[in-house]
Amino acid sequence: MKLNSFLILSFLSFQFLQGQDLSQGYIANDLQQHPMQALNKPGYLSVVADPSFPRTDIRRITEAPSGQFIAPMYSSTQAWNANESLMIVYGGGTHKLLNGKTYAFVRDLSDINPDDVETVFWHFTDPNVFFYIDNTTTEFIRYTVDTQLKTVLVNLKTASGCSTGITGGNDVQMMSWDSDVISFRCGNTAAYYYRISTGALTQFNISNIEYVAPMPFPSGNLFYHRGDVYDANGNFVRSFNLNNGTEHSCLGKLSNGDDAYFTIGFEEGPDNNCQGSLVAHNATTGYCFSVTPVAGYAYPKTGTHISALAHKNSEGGWVAVSCLGYQEDGVQILDQELFIAKVNEFDGDVYRVAHHRSDKKELGYWGEPHVTISPTGTRLLFGSDWSGTEDGDSVDCYVAELGDYTLGTDKQEDEVTLTVYPNPVVNLLFIKTNETLLKYQVFDVQGKLLLKSILDEGNSIDVSLLTSGMYFIDFYSENGKKQTLKFIK
Numbered sequence: 001m002k003l004n005s006f007l008i009l010s011f012l013s014f015q016f017l018q019g020q021d022l023s024q025g026y027i028a029n030d031l032q033q034h035p036m037q038a039l040n041k042p043g044y045l046s047v048v049a050d051p052s053f054p055r056t057d058i059r060r061i062t063e064a065p066s067g068q069f070i071a072p073m074y075s076s077t078q079a080w081n082a083n084e085s086l087m088i089v090y091g092g093g094t095h096k097l098l099n100g101k102t103y104a105f106v107r108d109l110s111d112i113n114p115d116d117v118e119t120v121f122w123h124f125t126d127p128n129v130f131f132y133i134d135n136t137t138t139e140f141i142r143y144t145v146d147t148q149l150k151t152v153l154v155n156l157k158t159a160s161g162c163s164t165g166i167t168g169g170n171d172v173q174m175m176s177w178d179s180d181v182i183s184f185r186c187g188n189t190a191a192y193y194y195r196i197s198t199g200a201l202t203q204f205n206i207s208n209i210e211y212v213a214p215m216p217f218p219s220g221n222l223f224y225h226r227g228d229v230y231d232a233n234g235n236f237v238r239s240f241n242l243n244n245g246t247e248h249s250c251l252g253k254l255s256n257g258d259d260a261y262f263t264i265g266f267e268e269g270p271d272n273n274c275q276g277s278l279v280a281h282n283a284t285t286g287y288c289f290s291v292t293p294v295a296g297y298a299y300p301k302t303g304t305h306i307s308a309l310a311h312k313n314s315e316g317g318w319v320a321v322s323c324l325g326y327q328e329d330g331v332q333i334l335d336q337e338l339f340i341a342k343v344n345e346f347d348g349d350v351y352r353v354a355h356h357r358s359d360k361k362e363l364g365y366w367g368e369p370h371v372t373i374s375p376t377g378t379r380l381l382f383g384s385d386w387s388g389t390e391d392g393d394s395v396d397c398y399v400a401e402l403g404d405y406t407l408g409t410d411k412q413e414d415e416v417t418l419t420v421y422p423n424p425v426v427n428l429l430f431i432k433t434n435e436t437l438l439k440y441q442v443f444d445v446q447g448k449l450l451l452k453s454i455l456d457e458g459n460s461i462d463v464s465l466l467t468s469g470m471y472f473i474d475f476y477s478e479n480g481k482k483q484t485l486k487f488i489k
Contacts, residue, residue: 020313020315020376020377020378020404021315021404022313022318022340022342022351022377022378022402022404023340023342023349023351024403024404025055025403025404026053026055026340026351026352026353026403027351027352028349028350028351029296029349029350030350030351030352031296031297031333032333033331033332033333034052034053034352035052035330035331036052036329036330036331036336036355036357037051037052039051039357041060041386041392042058042059042060043060044060044061044062044063045059045060045061045102045103045104046059046060047059047401050354050355050400052355053352053353053354053355055353055402055403056353056354056400056401056402056403057400057401057405058354058398058399058400058401059103059398059399059401060396060397060398061089061098061103061396061397061398061399062089062091062096062098062396062397063396064091064394064395064396065394066393066394067393067394068091068092068394068395069091069363069366069367069383069394069395069396070089070090070091070092070096070383070395070396070397071089071090071091071366071370071383071395071396071397072089072090072370072371072372072381072382072383072397073088073089073090073095073117073118073120073372074117074118074172074370074372075248075250075305075306075307075320075322075370075371075372076118076171076172076173076174076249076250076251076306076307076309077118077119077120077121077172077173077174077372078121078122078174078309078311078372078375079372079374079381080100080122080374080375080379080381081100081122081123081127081128081130081145082122082123082124082125082126082127082312082375083100083127083375084100084101084312084374084375084376084379085099085100085101085127086098086099086100086106086127086145087099087100087103087381088109088120088122088130089381089397090117094108094109094110095108095109095112095114095117095120096108096109097109097145103399111148112132112134112141112143113134113135113136114132114133114134114135115132115133115134115135115138115166115167115168116135116167116168116172118168118172119132119133119168119172120132121174121175121179121182123179124175124177124178124179124311125179125486126179128144128145128146129142129143129144129145130143130145131143131153131175131179131182133156133166133167133168133182133184137155138155138156138157138158138162138166139152139153139154139155139156140152140153140154140155140156140182140194141153153196154194154199156184156192156194157186159194159201160186160190160192160201160203162186162187162190163186164186164187164188164189165186165187166184166185166186167184167185167213168182168183168184168185168213169183169184169185169191169211169212169213169215170211170212171212171213171215171247171249172215173215173216173224173250173251174251174309175216176216176217176218176219176220177218177219177220177253177311178220179196180195180196180197180220181193181194181195181196181216181220182194182196182216183213183214183215183216183223184213185209185211185212185213188209188210188211189209190203190204190209191203191204191206191209191213191214191225192204193214193216193223193234195220202232202233202234203234204223204225204230204234205230205234205235205236206225206230206234206236210226212225212226213225214230215251216251217251217259217260217261217283218251218252218253218259218311219259220232222237222259222283222284224251224261224283227239227240227242228240229283229286238286239286240261240269240281240286240288241269241270241271241273241274241281241286241288242263242265242269242274242279242281242288243265243266243267243268243269243270248263248264248304248305248306249261249262249263249264249306250262250263250306250307250308250309250319251308252308252309252310252319253308253311253316253317254280254282254316254317254343254344254345255315255316255317255342255343255344255345256316256317256344256345257316258282258283258284258285258345259282259283259284260280260281260282260283260308260343261280261281261283262278262279262280262281262306262308262319262343263278263279263281263306264276264277264278264279264300264301264304264306265279265290265300266299266300269288273288273289273290274288274289274290275290275294275300276290276291276292276293276294276297276300277292277297277300277301277304277321277323277334278290278291278292278304278306278319278321278341278343278348278350279291280343280348282345287346289346289347289348291319291341291343291347291348291349291350292334292341292350297333297334297350298332298333298334301323301324301325301326301334301335302323302324302325302326303322303323303324303325303360303368304321304322304323304324305321305322305368305369305370305371306319306320306321306371307319307320307321307371307372307373307380308320308373309372309373309375310373310374310375310376310377311375312375312376312377313375313376313377314472314484315342317342317343317344317348318340318341318342318343318373318377319340319341319343319373320338320339320340320341320371320372320373320377320380321338321339321340321341321371322337322338322356322368322369322370322371322382323335323336323337323339324336324358324359324360324368324369325337328359330355330357333352334352336355336356336357336358336359337352337354337355337356338352338353338354338355338356338369338371338380338382338400339351339352339353340353340373340377340380340402353380353400353402354380354400356369356371356382356384356398356400357384357385357386357387358382358383358384358385358386358387358392358395359385359387360385361385361387363385363394363395366383366395367383367384367385367395368383369382369383369384370382370383377402378401378402378404378405379399379400379401379402379405380399380400380402381397381398381399382397382398382399382400383395383396383397383398384396384398418431418432418433418435418437418475418483418485419431419432419433419485420432420473420485420487423487423488424487424488424489425463425487425488425489426464426489427462427463427464428460428461428462428463428464429460429461429462429463429473429487430458430459430460430461431455431459431460431461431475432459433459433475435477436477437455437459437475437476437477438454438455438476438477439452439453439454439455439475439476440452440453440455440461440473440474440475440476441473441474442461442463442466442471442472442473442474443471443472443473443474444469444471444472450466450471451463451466461473463487463489466489467489468489469488469489470486470487470488470489471486471487471488471489472484472485472486473485473486473487
């Protein structure tokens with residue numbers, strides 16, 4: 001089986017998928033008031049517990065000067081890289097690279113010039129790579145972090161024949177979750193998507209671009225544009241049942257793996273229903289439902305932002321939401337709050353986890369929390385001026401570490417010695433580990449269970465009957481711990 005070097009580098013990056021239930025210790029669909037309590041602003045890299053939600057630790061990870069900000073890029077742009085070892089935030093006119101676990105400052109990314117603050121896209125499997133569209137040259141660039149090497153994949157202006165500006169649009173989302181598809185628009189006259197693996201450029205059949213480029217859903221085979229879904233040929237498929245929802249939203253997946261659009265619905269859609277602070281629209285079927293029904297959580301909250309980028313949590317369907325609220329005092333349910341939701345195909349559960357303590361009064365847009373969920377879903381990045389009895393004088397980045405968060409501990413990583421070889425494999429896959437493993441399960445990229453058994457004494461697995469492709473394998477140890485690896489047949 002032949003693989004180009006790009007795919008080999010992407011697939012063979014060692015990492016874990018986290019099939020973690022993020023709700024442990026939190027109350028499902030809690031309708032009790034948990035008023036925000038006085039809490040001193042934590043020091044740089046220090047941690048505090050939210051008194052109203054003591055299961056969650058909150059850590060300040062930046063130190064912005066007075067009157068300035070260091071904040072998340074945006075809710076729909078992933079801050080962490082594929083294995084959460086690095087992260088990117090923005091402030092002082094520069095993207096900043098941080099250690100993704102200790103949060104220590106690494107360096108300013110002053111050598112990149114993206115067309116928009118938000119258009120810096122981490123590779124979904126290779127932790128050493130991100131992509132961006134250069135604002136000056138219109139080149140689509142693959143950036144290698146450790147060497148600072150820039151590889152030009154295509155000049156989007158040249159490829160499209162565009163005579164005006166190239167941009168990702170006004171509602172930027174991530175690339176497809178296989179890191180293969182990016183969308184862009186040519187001024188306000190045309191829109192395209194580019195597929196890296198084939199070098200193919202496809203134009204959308206849209207008569208009114210409205211200054212917004214269609215954005216790829218995680219599958220890379222469907223695209224979203226101002227309430228409508230388009231297919232891989234660039235043709236219209238369906239409209240979602242919404243009156244507004246073109247901003248503050250995020251593309252992601254439901255727990256069953258279907259492409260989904262998560263948004264706030266201030267009013268019911270044209271076909272009724274689908275109103276709430278978090279509404280899910282299935283891109284495959286068009287079905288929508290409110291995860292936060294108005295009856296339970298009152299009228300949708302102002303200043304709501306949604307992040308559905310937990311692509312490494314194999315449970316799927318985890319979404320994070322930040323709300324400002326109308327009173328901005330942290331008293332009413334969801335006001336000044338962060339919550340997560342597990343969103344299934346037809347329903348979902350909400351878990352309120354923390355207050356963000358930001359009212360955006362001092363620094364406007366950059367004072368909004370813009371919550372961003374981590375790839376495993378175990379952490380939530382947000383911006384805050386840490387308002388209390390008085391407004392804060394700067395905005396910093398904070399991370400809400402959920403109750404069962406353990407990924408960042410060095411001790412855990414030192415203890416993990418599990419790998420599979422050869423990779424790619426032909427017939428027998430061997431396991432090297434210092435742990436006692438009891439059983440395994442093999443899944444394809446769609447999540448279909450293909451093999452499961454008890455490990456033999458030779459720690460080998462016969463995969464000769466599998467077809468060529470990429471697979472995930474879950475290992476279960478004697479203490480009940482689950483670890484997930486990838487391999488290629």
